[in-house]
Amino acid sequence: MTKPRINTMEELSVAIGVSRxxxxxxxxxxxxxxxxxxxxxxxxxERVEYIPNFFATRLNRKSTGxxxxxxxxxxxxxxxxxxxxxxxxxxxxxxxxxxxCSHSDPAIEARAAETFMSMNVDGALVAPLGDHxxxxxxxxxxxxxxxxxxxxxxxxMPDVDFVGTNHPQSTGLITEYxxxxxxxxxxxxxxxxxxxALEREAAYIAQMEKMGFEPEVxxxxxxxxxxxxxxxxxxIMDAEFARGKYTERSILCVNDRVAIxxxxxxxxxxxxxxxxxxxxxxxxxxxxxxxxxxxxxxxxTVAQNTDAIxxxxxxxxxxxxxxxxxxxxxxxxxxxxxxxLRESA
Amino acid sequence: MTKPRINTMEELSVAIGVSRxxxxxxxxxxxxxxxxxxxxxxxxxERVEYIPNFFATRLNRKSTGxxxxxxxxxxxxxxxxxxxxxxxxxxxxxxxxxxxCSHSDPAIEARAAETFMSMNVDGALVAPLGDHxxxxxxxxxxxxxxxxxxxxxxxxMPDVDFVGTNHPQSTGLITEYxxxxxxxxxxxxxxxxxxxALEREAAYIAQMEKMGFEPEVxxxxxxxxxxxxxxxxxxIMDAEFARGKYTERSILCVNDRVAIxxxxxxxxxxxxxxxxxxxxxxxxxxxxxxxxxxxxxxxxTVAQNTDAIxxxxxxxxxxxxxxxxxxxxxxxxxxxxxxxLRESA
DNA sequence: CTCCAATATTTACGTATGTAAAAAAGGGAG
DNA sequence: CTCCCTTTTTTACATACGTAAATATTGGAG
Numbered sequence: 001m002t003k004p005r006i007n008t009m010e011e012l013s014v015a016i017g018v019s020r021x022x023x024x025x026x027x028x029x030x031x032x033x034x035x036x037x038x039x040x041x042x043x044x045x046e047r048v049e050y051i052p053n054f055f056a057t058r059l060n061r062k063s064t065g066x067x068x069x070x071x072x073x074x075x076x077x078x079x080x081x082x083x084x085x086x087x088x089x090x091x092x093x094x095x096x097x098x099x100x101c102s103h104s105d106p107a108i109e110a111r112a113a114e115t116f117m118s119m120n121v122d123g124a125l126v127a128p129l130g131d132h133x134x135x136x137x138x139x140x141x142x143x144x145x146x147x148x149x150x151x152x153x154x155x156x157m158p159d160v161d162f163v164g165t166n167h168p169q170s171t172g173l174i175t176e177y178x179x180x181x182x183x184x185x186x187x188x189x190x191x192x193x194x195x196x197a198l199e200r201e202a203a204y205i206a207q208m209e210k211m212g213f214e215p216e217v218x219x220x221x222x223x224x225x226x227x228x229x230x231x232x233x234x235x236i237m238d239a240e241f242a243r244g245k246y247t248e249r250s251i252l253c254v255n256d257r258v259a260i261x262x263x264x265x266x267x268x269x270x271x272x273x274x275x276x277x278x279x280x281x282x283x284x285x286x287x288x289x290x291x292x293x294x295x296x297x298x299x300x301t302v303a304q305n306t307d308a309i310x311x312x313x314x315x316x317x318x319x320x321x322x323x324x325x326x327x328x329x330x331x332x333x334x335x336x337x338x339x340x341l342r343e344s345a
Numbered sequence: 346m347t348k349p350r351i352n353t354m355e356e357l358s359v360a361i362g363v364s365r366x367x368x369x370x371x372x373x374x375x376x377x378x379x380x381x382x383x384x385x386x387x388x389x390x391e392r393v394e395y396i397p398n399f400f401a402t403r404l405n406r407k408s409t410g411x412x413x414x415x416x417x418x419x420x421x422x423x424x425x426x427x428x429x430x431x432x433x434x435x436x437x438x439x440x441x442x443x444x445x446c447s448h449s450d451p452a453i454e455a456r457a458a459e460t461f462m463s464m465n466v467d468g469a470l471v472a473p474l475g476d477h478x479x480x481x482x483x484x485x486x487x488x489x490x491x492x493x494x495x496x497x498x499x500x501x502m503p504d505v506d507f508v509g510t511n512h513p514q515s516t517g518l519i520t521e522y523x524x525x526x527x528x529x530x531x532x533x534x535x536x537x538x539x540x541x542a543l544e545r546e547a548a549y550i551a552q553m554e555k556m557g558f559e560p561e562v563x564x565x566x567x568x569x570x571x572x573x574x575x576x577x578x579x580x581i582m583d584a585e586f587a588r589g590k591y592t593e594r595s596i597l598c599v600n601d602r603v604a605i606x607x608x609x610x611x612x613x614x615x616x617x618x619x620x621x622x623x624x625x626x627x628x629x630x631x632x633x634x635x636x637x638x639x640x641x642x643x644x645x646t647v648a649q650n651t652d653a654i655x656x657x658x659x660x661x662x663x664x665x666x667x668x669x670x671x672x673x674x675x676x677x678x679x680x681x682x683x684x685x686l687r688e689s690a
Numbered sequence: 691c692t693c694c695a696a697t698a699t700t701t702a703c704g705t706a707t708g709t710a711a712a713a714a715a716g717g718g719a720g
Numbered sequence: 721c722t723c724c725c726t727t728t729t730t731t732a733c734a735t736a737c738g739t740a741a742a743t744a745t746t747g748g749a750g
Contacts, residue, residue, distance in 0.1 A: 008706060019729045024708060034727060054463040055400040056706030060735040074425040075635060084419050087446065091453075096460070099444055101432065108436075115441070118399040230639045260639050267641040290420060294575045294605050296612040296641045353736060364699045369738060379697060401736035405705040 006050040016044025027052055058120070066096045067317060068116035070109060070126045074101050076257070077290045078306065079127060082151065085310025086125060093318060095122070102129055110137045117144055123317040127151040130194035146320035150313050152195045161320065163313045163333045167196065170302045170337025171203035171252075174284055176211070177339060178250045181275065182282055184213040185250035188233060188258055189220040197254050200286060204252060218246075219258075233261025241269040250282040250345065256292055256301055259285030263295060263344065273297055273344045282345035286337075297343035305335040351395040361389025372397055403465070411441045412662060413461035415454060415471045419446050421602070422635045423651065424472060427496065430655025431470060438663060440467070447474055455482045462489055468662040472496040475539035491665035495658050497540045506665065508658045508678045512541065515647045515682025516548035516597075519629055521556070522684060523595045526620060527627055529558040530595035533578060533603055534565040542599045545631060549597060563591075564603075578606025586614040595627040595690065601637055601646055604630030608640060608689065618642055618689045627690035631682075642688035650680040 006012050009027075013020040018041055025032045026041050033041070058064045069086055071079045083099060090097045098121065100112035109129060116124050123146035126138065135154055141147050148161045178185040187204045190197040201217060208215040219236040227235075233253060240246045247269070253259035262283050266273055273283040274297050285292070288303030312333050319325060351357050354372075358365040363386055370377045371386050378386070403409045414431055416424045428444060435442045443466065445457035454474060461469050468491035471483065480499055486492050493506045523530040532549045535542040546562060553560040564581040572580075578598060585591045592614070598604035607628050611618050618628040619642050630637070633648030657678050664670060 010706080020707085021709080021730085022728060028708085037728080051459060051463045053404070053465070053706050054460065055404045055465075056735090057708080059398070059400045059404060059706080059737095060708040062708095074429050075422060077420060077422065080419040080425060084446075084448065087419075087448070101429075103429065103432070114396060115399065118396045120398070120400075228635075230636070234639070260636065264639045264641065264643075290573075291575070291605065291636060294579070294609045296609065298609075355736080365737085366700085366739075367698060373738085382698075398736050401705090402738080404707090404736080405738045407738095 003047060003049040006048045009050075009052065012044070012048070012050050015048055016041060018044070027057075063122055063321075064096075064120050065094065066098055066119060066121045067314075068112070068119070068121040068124045069097055069099045070102060070112050070124070070128075071099070072102045072109075072127055072129045073104060078287055078304070079151075081290065081306045082127065082310050085307045086150075086314055089311045089314035093314060095314075102133075104129060104132070106132050106134045106137075110134055113137050113141050116141070121145065122321050123147065125150055125313050125317060128154065130197075132193065146317050148313050148317050148320070150309060154195060159328075159330050161316055161330045161332070163309050163316060164196075164335075165304045165309070166334035166336050167199040168203040168206065169334075170304070171200045171286065172207040173337060173339055174286065174300075174302045175204050175207040175252060177341075178252060178282065178284060178345060179208075179211050179213060182345075183248075183250045184208060184211070185252040185282070185284070186216040186218060186246065188236060188251050188253040188262060189217050190229075190232065190254050190258065192220060200254050219254075229255065229257035230261035230264070233258035234265045235261070237262045237265035238268065241265055241271065246281070247271060248280050251284070253283065253285045256285035256287045256289035256299060259283055259299055259301070259344075260289075260291075260295065263297070263299070267296075275300070275341075275343070275345050284345040288338075288340050292340065293342065295344075300342045300345040301340050302337035303340050304337060308335045348392060348394040351393045354395075354397065357389070357393070357395050360393055361386060363389070372402075408467055408666075409441075409465050410439065411443055411464060411466045412659075413457070413464070413466040413469045414442055414444045415447060415457050415469070415473075416444070417447045417454075417472055417474045418449060423632055423649070424496075426635065426651045427472065427655050430652045431495075431659055434656045434659035438659060440659075447478075449474065449477070451477050451479045451482075455479055458482050458486050461486070466490065467666050468492065470495055470658050470662060473499065475542075477538065491662050493658050493662045493665070495654060499540060504673075504675050506661055506675045506677070508654050508661060509541075509680075510649045510654070511679035511681050512544040513548040513551065514679075515649070516545045516631065517552040518682060518684055519631065519645075519647045520549050520552040520597060522686075523597060523627065523629060523690060524553075524556050524558060527690075528593075528595045529553060529556070530597040530627070530629070531561040531563060531591065533581060533596050533598040533607060534562050535574075535577065535599050535603065537565060545599050564599075574600065574602035575606035575609070578603035579610045580606070582607045582610035583613065586610055586616065591626070592616055593625050596629070598628065598630045601630035601632045601634035601644060604628055604644055604646070604689075605634075605636075605640065608642070608644070612641075620645070620686075620688070620690050629690040633683075633685050637685065637687065640689070645687045645690040646685050647682035648685050649682060653680045 006015055009020050009023050013023055022033060030038050067090055071083055073079055087097050102109035124141050125148050127150045142160060151164050153162045187201060189201050192198055205215040253262055266281060271281050273281045275282060285299050285301040288301050292299040292301055351360055354365050354368050358368055367378060375383050412435055416428055418424055432442050447454035469486050470493050472495045487505060496509050498507045532546060534546050537543055550560040598607055611626060616626050618626045620627060630644050630646040633646050637644040637646055
């Protein structure tokens with residue numbers, strides 16, 4: 001059962017009687033070798049255990065076939081969904097994906113970038129840490145290799161390829177829906193450290209003004225450094241509900257995790273948000289976090305098209321790698337959000 | 346601003362006037378070089394941009410300093426929590442972590458294992474795919490390098506190092522609690538494809554019998570291949586509640602995601618699980634999924650000590666790497682669960 | 691000033707594979 | 721059977737760095 005183990009291509013070449021350069025070509029692309037020889041090699045590989053060395057193969061190639069991906073958090077299903085989409089698309093393109101998580105720490109993000117450069121990755125896909133990221137790190141990556149930002153984009157890097165969501169559209173959409181079907185919503189915001197959060201807040205304000213309503217933002221002050229989004233939403237709304245405020249209002253939350261906290265606060269005060277309750281409390285979110293359908297009440301939200309974002313990020317980085325680009329003209333791709341009507345609003 | 350870029354250690358050595366072998370030793374461990382030389386090298390590095398090549402450094406070392414981690418899913422906060430703990434512990438130990446996700450597919454898991462072998466990783470930490478994993482793959486990994494299983498353990502691999510949760514204890518604990526405080530629970534199971542799920546089911550039955558109650562298992566039949574855990578829990582309980590059954594019972598779910606589905610089903614039938622409701626519906630879970638505190642009702646559960654599991658897995662693999670092991674004696678480490686009493690039971 | 695020990699440099703080879711060019715082998719057409 | 725084209729083999733060098741041994745340098749003690 002246990003096959004003889006062969007450690008180098010050199011040994012393999014004597015073991016199955018095919019020259020090493022031919023083997024090298026075989027492992028890179030079997031079609032480069034005559035069919036009969038392919039057969040002989042495959043038969044030989046059946047009889048022994050041999051795995052080409054990853055480092056040696058990458059050391060002297062013009063292309064490593066690796067793309068590096070950085071995500072800011074692991075404990076957020078939005079980013080894991082995005083990562084899943086990226087990994088699947090990259091796999092289909094025959095790329096090896098090396099994923100690093102910043103763990104909310106710019107120093108770790110910077111180290112991940114170093115690792116990618118030291119690996120000569122073909123390209124890097126980065127979802128940054130809001131404005132905690134060290135932009136010099138992104139700039140350096142961009143200057144050295146194909147680089148695409150995902151999800152969130154610093155205003156100070158306008159010349160970078162980006163794939164994300166059209167927040168004016170997505171936030172406008174749900175704002176419009178809430179206004180149309182009931183009371184104009186207040187906006188439950190985040191402390192202003194996150195570009196997407198700011199974009200959504202601005203989009204909310206714009207849409208409200210467009211419809212002739214007075215925008216109203218709450219929760220922009222920092223409650224608790226390092227707390228989860230859910231805690232933020234719960235803390236803010238708990239305080240408001242305790243004072244008897246917002247109990248019959250519509251509340252658009254900056255994202256679903258904040259909305260989960262808000263719904264929780266409502267429940268603690270005996271409130272059940274829902275569109276059925278005319279004139280009563282409504283709560284909506286943004287993102288279509290995977291658990292939305294299972295919440296009580298299930299959460300009305302706008303879905304980000306994470307699947308499209310991941311696929312597009314991969315196809316775009318491939319374009320840049322292949323050089324099919326207008327030099328100096330960054331491509332900004334924004335996908336629309338889709339309304340997900342559920343019970344909460 | 347833009348420093349001259351240097352690509353090889355050779356060039357660097359002429360640029361700052363220190364020999365290449367000395368530089369090599371500096372990059373591996375600066376204490377191997379006299380302080381004054383260290384200063385000179387660091388000053389030189391300030392003036393140029395140089396990053397050692399990842400592949401070249403790993404090619405000829407006895408140890409790569411890399412550990413490979415495989416997790417079965419990304420879209421599950423339990424595994425991302427575990428992964429986070431592993432990454433932090435490995436980082437502290439100075440290891441580079443390469444993470445691969447199986448995406449529920451044994452073929453992808455097998456490819457990840459190949460990648461690790463081709464990288465000469467120092468060790469592999471694997472959370473398997475229930476019984477979907479190809480055990481020959483695990484066996485092969487184990488035969489070639491330090492290998493530790495996490496979270497779930499095939500009964501057919503008793504001779505492998507393992508770190509996980511003591512399910513008889515954890516499930517026994519919550520079963521005992523439910524019996525003590527109210528009606529003895531029924532067990533909402535999973536289709537029998539998951540070792541942990543089976544262990545918990547067995548532990549539930551054992552605890553019930555020990556306490557003189559009749560165990561009762563539901564949901565062990567497959568409802569919908571590929572559905573999420575939440576869907577499974579919701580579908581099973583929705584069907585039962587629709588027939589008016591289990592509406593005043595205690596239900597222990599095989600895990601929190603199934604419990605989330607069960608709570609959702611309850612809500613759709615106008616039921617509000619809770620320990621306050623004497624004699625009424627109670628629902629409990631297992632794992633302490635990060636969202637449990639924010640659900641309505643918040644979910645009573647048993648926490649797995651993911652942090653301890655991740656840390657221990659790393660420290661154990663380090664022991665094996667260093668050779669501090671009783672050859673042939675696998676170490677099985679099981680951490681106890683902790684009761685998390687919340688509203689739902 | 692000389693000697694000794696610590697440190698650095700030189701030299702040389704090793705790691706596993708990619709890659710290019712020249713030489714040899716193989717196969718089919720004429 | 722020979723010629724020509726395709727494929728393979730041979731040969732040689734490249735990749736970027738690790739590592740060991742021999743040699744040179746340095747700094748301080750005596």
